[in-house]
Amino acid sequence: MATENQHTEQLKKYGVVVLGGGESGVGAAILAHTKGLDVFLSDAGQLAPLYQRELEDHGIAFEQGGHSEQIILSATEIVKSPGIPEKNELVKKIRGRNIPVISEIELAYRYKGDSKIIGITGTNGKSTTTSLIYHICKQAGKDAALVGNIGISIARQVALQPKDIYVTEISSFQLDDIQDFRPDIAILLNITEDHLDRYEYNIQNYIESKFKIVQNQTSDDYFIYNIDDSLITGQLKNISISSNLLPFSMKQELSKGAYIKNNEMLIKVQEEQVSMNIYDFVALKGKHNQYNTMAAGITASVLDIRKEKIRSAVQTFESLAHRMEFVATIRGVDFINDSKGTNLNSVWFALESMEKPTVLIMGGVDKGNDYSLIADLVAEKVKAIVCIGLDNQKIADAFKDVVSPIVQTASMKDAVDEAYHLAEKGDCVLLSPGCSSFDLFKNYMDRGDQFKENVKNL
Structure with a gap:
């Protein structure tokens, strides 16, 4: 009715x-x-x-x-x-x-039956890691669904097409209203300042929200986390967790979990150790994706997926739309769509993976960004900034002594045209806004689609 x-x-x-x-x-x-x-x-x-x-x-x-x-x-x-x-x-x-x-994930949890939930949260990298874990599961023949913040809601999946495994992208907002929700495998990728307007501009509130993903876990469950993240390790000192801890790191060797040494990724959970050369990760470039891949590899090992399947799946994984998505090469200039990069941490990781001189398209609705966080990388990697949005004076002020030129535009067509004009053969044009999209676009997907459309019209 x-x-x-x-x-x-x-x-x-x-x-x-x-x-x-x-x-x-x-x-x-x-x-x-x-x-x-x-x-x-x-x-x-x-x-x-x-x-x-x-x-x-x-x-x-x-x-x-x-x-x-x-x-x-x-x-x-x-x-x-x-x-x-x-x-x-x-x-x-x-x-x-x-x-x-x-929350909806709490309702879904009540009716999931004996199915397993893999819950992935963090400020950045959730969609890539969730998609990679799902890809590994499918390659290994598991009866899995890709659900949550990434697309189909887990409640809809549970209602209409139940699966053995729900690979679930979870935001802090979804965790805020859980009671008994308990993922069998919980993954916390990283924590950086984001959405603080929802958390009384207090980073500790945001940290505690993210950690709700483990609050109901038992000794039968697993918590996979980034031990290099100081906000995560700081919180771990203040709380007790019942689940099995499986950290991942680029900075230290670990007896359990995953780490990278001499360009080799080593994963040790069960008896069988998995090793992969990071140069084999075709669609997973940059340190941020190496972290994401470690988290996914540990998850696959917990699920008893054979190392050959894990290796093969990582090598055949294709990058997500709007997340460091290669669009085209036009007259020697590469165009990369990272429209999903809506905070400065995402921009940092995007720039960190750039290997060519970069014209950076950024801007939109500022969420209280501190642009000094990326100033060093901008100085190292960026030859010009094209601002897109209705008010980008803050960006211009932040980088006026770091990079020149800085150009203001008010439409995606103008931004792409300006970036193409500023780029030379062998350069890269990167859309990584570091801001929300709602001043000029419906959402980050609309922004990315408009970028791709205008690139193809060059």
Whole structure:
């Protein structure tokens, strides 16, 4: 039964109310419905036509364009979409009534049965690592699904096509509302300042949010983490973790876990040791991808996947769209799309992997960036900066003494044209914005697609 805020059952009580009608919200509503729960979905905006049709096909009651507070505040339980912040007025009222609030991953966990969950979180590298683990699982013949923040919600997968293994990309926002959620294998790639507006501009709040991925783990589970990350190791000193610790490092040799020495990656979990030459990683260039590959390799070893399968899968993995994605070479100039690089840590890693003089396209909605973090790499690698966005004065001010020229543009076409003009044969044009995309684009995917389109039109 579809409604538009004025349905006749205003006072009907629902067991579960889902707030937010994106992929995670609709997935949660479908799962709740298939499990016989009385569910209602409410979205302040307009639902995508595809989601609206799905809800109607499943006979799930919903509203869009506003919230019916009477219905929501009489719910037994709320499933809150990760995009809705705590400072939202309706969320404050829900909290004031002490109505239980859970995330979609918590709901999915309740109904996963005996299936395993591999949960991947961190500030950067989640999508690549999640996709690589899924690729290894598929190559090894495992019955796995690629779910979570990367695409299909885990709740939808559990409801409509259950699998033995859910390889799940998880954001801190999704972890904020878990209760019993417990991944069999938890992976924490790194922690750098990001999304601090959601965490009262306190990095410790963000760290604790990321560490919720291990809070319910037992001695049967595994925690794979970056031991080179000082924020991770600092937090580990303050908490106790019940699961089996498997660190990875580029800076030290480890008896268990993974490390890199003399360009060889060594993974030791079970009796069988896996070794790979980092130069065999065709689509996984740069130190950040070596970290991602260690995390994925450890995971595969925990799953008892043979070393030959792990090696083969790493070598045949193709890079993700919008994450250091090669687009084209035009008159000797390479074009790389890293539109998913929405924070400065991502830009740092992108620049670190550059081997040619680089024209950097960056800018957008600044999230309180401290550009001094990448100043040394910009000085070393970047010959020109093309700013894209409505207000990039902060970028111009930060790098005016580091690189010249710095050009301002207000459309992707202009940015690509300027970058191409500034580049010479043997150079690289890199789109790695370091900012959100919402001033000129729908999202980072739209931004990356426009970049690729304009490159192809050169």
